[in-house]
Amino acid sequence: DAKTTQPPSMDCAEGRAANLPCNHSTISGNEYVYWYRQIHSQGPQYIIHGLKNNETNEMASLIITEDRKSSTLILPHATLRDTAVYYCIVRVSFTGTASKLTFGTGTRLQVTL
């Protein structure tokens, strides 16, 4: 799986958009970009994933650059409950075969009033 680089921490004011960057310059053509988050003491929570097109769901948007070497997770209106560690994971996706997720150190997002 490709290595990812994320800033260790970020701050965001409540109600503003939180833009979390991730570099994955060695990504392969068949590797997806996944985002998970972990709120203190809870299990990791899936947010979104994509291959090369931008994706949006009820939680967030994922913007992947055309060369796929970096991506940005966007929380459009951050709330205090979005304070968490956010993990960007790049991996080949498997069907029918279990495969581990490799969590790096992630970005600790602090949402403030």
Added chain:
Amino acid sequence: TAGITQAPTSQILAAGRSMTLRCTQDMRHNAMYWYRQDLGLGLRLIHYSNTAGTTGKGEVPDGYSVSRANTDDFPLTLASAVPSQTSVYFCASSDDHRGTDTQYFGPGTRLTVL
């Protein structure tokens, strides 16, 4: 639906004792996983199961065993606990809908071995 449930929420265990951590999912996912998370470290895979009746070793399997008798349950057993197994344990399951295997995690079991 409940998703993934784990029991117990937390446990203090004497070294040398055995214990089974329970994990149940109601999403009919084929694959299930056990991870451990230690302070300052990321999640590490202990064991996994592609489907009922099959299991496999992850990156840190020593001291742990698993079974997968049916789709819903994936218990993790520590036969003789040691202090280095003090950790938070997360169970996960994944589907392969739309050609990707998104993993969903349970709330975790905090285990302290003394």
